[in-house]
Amino acid sequence: MAKVKVRTGKRFRAKRAENHYDTIVIGSGIGGLANAAFLSLLGKKVCVLEQHYTAGGYTHAYEREGYEWDVGVHYIGEVHKPSTLRRVFDVISEGRLDWAAMDDEYDRVVIGDHQYSFVAGRDNFAKMLIENFPAEEKVIYKYIELIREVSRYTPKFFAGQGMHPWLASAYNKVRPFIVPKVFFQTTREVLENLTQNQQLISVLTGQWGNYGQAPADASFLMHALIAKHYLAGGAYPVGGASAIARSIIPTIQKSGGEVFTYADVDEILIKNNRAYGVRMADGHELTADNIVSNAGFYNTVKKLLPQDVQNRLGVDDWCQQVQRSSAHLCVYAGFKGTAEELGLTSTNLWLYPSGDHEGNLAAYKADPKAEFPLVYISFPSSKDPDWDKRFPGKSTVEIVTPAKMDWFKEWEDSQWQKRGESYEALKADFTERLLEKLYERHPQLRGKLDFCELSTPLSTNWYQKNSAGEMLALDHFVDRFKKPFLHPAMPVKGLYMTGSDVMTAGVGGALMGGLMTTCTMQGRKAGAVMKLLKNYQEEVSRDIEAEQHTIPQT
Ligand SMILES: Cc1cc2nc3c(=O)[nH]c(=O)nc-3n(C[C@H](O)[C@H](O)[C@H](O)COP(=O)(O)OP(=O)(O)OC[C@H]3O[C@@H](n4cnc5c(N)ncnc54)[C@H](O)[C@@H]3O)c2cc1C
Known part of the structure; x- marks a missing residue:
């Protein structure tokens, strides 16, 4: 079998690009790719400009020493079943993207000495909770009903993101009367209204790493979206994370567009309050009827907008009203042996020293030598059914924990692999402590490590062009969802934003950002746009019907 290339996109060269496009998208995260693909399906010629050496943003994968890891796609919910998310992926990839369901036990939450198995399916989830908290049965069902209710009202909550800004602003004024009030409360507030059982709250929020904030700070909306997203289990792209960009790029190319890598944009060109092009870092200029930024809110307003436009719009004031999400560390480890030989499954591990998520996080942020408040361990090679064909006799593990950019600030201006001994020592210490967490759960892996390296917030800044190593773009605090400047249409004609900052973080959230921007x-x-989704649905139904007709009746 020919090995697929993990790098996606085409290296930018001025002569490979056209001078003018219908739309230029800055950044090739899933939001940017989705937006570009939808526009292409509507007949537009779209040019995606990605500064990194490969396309995909956080959905990219990378190779080192004969191993491959994803960086921001550990598992995705809802795509292994018929769902809106699956339909969107199918449409923009024109059916080229396959998903593999993970093991039924997709997450295992370990709090101190207690272990909780999150098994796919609402009933299994309820059963596990009731077995552990029998006195809380009513609360548990109420909670499940509440997250379903949030999910039902979510399209109404975000409807303004697909409207013209002035209509969105009017709509958002009446929104509090349309959606339940839990949409405007923190996770802890809502859960403590349901129960005073703190251990149950700790378990219900045992996936808080997926939204990057402890329950007292995170909006309940974000919590509920994540909880519902994974209720039916998790899935992984067949062929690894890079299969996502690889499957979408041909849709963009078919309409004459392209996805360029090594294509660093320096500035959005604006004249008379109309965006008309971009200037690249090499000085090259490209023009388009519309410009879309998938580079994230901060990058867009503070780095890409010309200074006079920043001043006129008052973006410094906007920046005061939102905050960046936490940075992270990740150990990328490679082991000799297949998953079977090493006794690894696809179940993710969420390890907590105790149920006090807020306290543990605060203690660690004050002192990095304190206990890790959360260690998340993923086994990507066990999730991809194609892995053993591509990397026979090998397995991979990723170990993630939060981090602060401040701990790494002094090396900000230094170069990769030339940051000096104290940096390497700090990394070695984190690596050893994180590997120890893995070995505590999987002692059979001791002595079998073949390769490993640690990414720090500086790595994230480099491959994402971030400034604070933020892993989930903007934080998901309650008021974030009321900010009019986080709308896809910016107050400059022909200029738009897309991706997680106009919806929510997560591959699914950013993907829907791409849809809303379109x-x-x-x-x-x-x-x-809706017709594209509807036509696809009808096509699938016709195929299923035709298939049923060909099944011999017994
Ligand atoms: C460690 C980690 C684990 C995660 N795990 C999961 C998971 O299991 N499931 C899940 O659903 N989500 C997960 N996520 C979150 C998810 O990956 C992201 O929220 C989502 O992919 C963000 O997509 P986006 O469209 O907003 O853009 P991004 O992926 O943030 O892409 C933005 C792109 O813009 C480019 N860019 C920036 N500036 C410029 C410029 N000047 N010129 C050109 N290009 C530029 C960047 O290089 C980048 O490629 C994880 C994230 C991290 C960090």
Whole structure:
């Protein structure tokens, strides 16, 4: 079998690009790719410009020493079943992207000495909780109903993101009367209204790493979206994370567009309050009717907008009203032996020293030598059914924990592999402590490590062009969802934002950001986008029906 290339996209060269496109998308995260693919399916010529050496943003994968790891796709919910998310992926990849369901036990939450298995399916989830908290049965069902209710109202909550900004602003004023009030409360507030059982709250929030904030700070909306997202289990892209970009890029190329890598954009060109192009870091200029930024809110407003436009819009004031999400550390480890030989499954591990998520996080942020408040361990090679064909006799593990950019600030201006002994010593210490967490759960792996390296917030800054190593773009605090400047249409004609910052973090959230931005760009013709999804649904139903007709009746 020919080995697929993990790098996706085409290296930018001025002569490979056209001078003018219908739309230029800055950044090739899943939000940018989705937006570009939808526009391409509507017949537009779209140019995606990605500064990194490969496309995909956080959905990219990388190779080192004969191993491959994903960086921001550990598992995705809802895509292994018929769902809106799956339909969107199918449409933009034109059916080229396959998903593999993980083991039924997709997450295992370990709090101190207690272990809780999150098994796919609402009933299994309820059963596990009731077995552990029999006196809380009513609360547990109420909680499950509440996250389903949030999910039902979510399209109404985010409807303004697909509207013209002035309509969105009017709509968002009446929104509190349309959606339940839990949409405007923190996770802890809502859960403590349901129960005073702190251990149960700790278990229910045992996936808080997926939204990057402890329950007292995270909006309940974000918590509920994540909880619901994984309720039916997790899935992984067949062929690894890079399969996501690889499957979407041909859709963009078919309409004459391209996804360029090594394509660092320096500035969005604006004249008379209209965006008309971009200037690349090498000085090259490209023009387009519309410019979309998938580079994240901070990058867009503080780095890409010209200074006079920043001053006129008052972006410094906007930046005061939001905050960046936490940075992280990740050990990327490679082991000799297949998953079977090493006794590894696809179940993710969430390890907590105790149920006091807020206290543990605060103690660690004050002192990095304190206990890790959360260690998340993923086994990517066990999730990809294609892995053994691509990397026979090998397995991979990723170990993630939060981090502060401040701990690494002094090396910010130094170069990779030339940061000096004290940096390497700090990394070695974190690596050893994180590997120890893995060995505590999987002692059979001791002595079998073949390769490992640690990424720090400096790595994230480098491959994402972030400034604070933030892993989930903006934080998901309650008021974030009321900010009018986090709308896909920016107050400059022809300029849009997309990806997680216009919806929520997570591959699914950013993907829906791509869809909402396309709807906003289409304005009155937004129905055409919905038609793409509807037509696809009808096509699938026809195929299923045809298949059923060909099944011999017994
Ligand atoms: C460690 C980790 C684990 C995660 N695990 C999961 C998971 O299991 N499941 C899940 O659903 N989500 C997960 N996520 C979150 C998810 O990956 C992201 O929220 C999502 O992919 C963000 O997509 P986006 O479209 O907002 O853009 P991003 O992926 O943030 O992409 C932005 C792109 O813009 C580019 N860019 C920036 N500036 C410029 C410029 N000037 N010129 C050109 N290009 C530029 C960047 O290089 C980048 O490629 C994880 C994230 C991390 C960090």
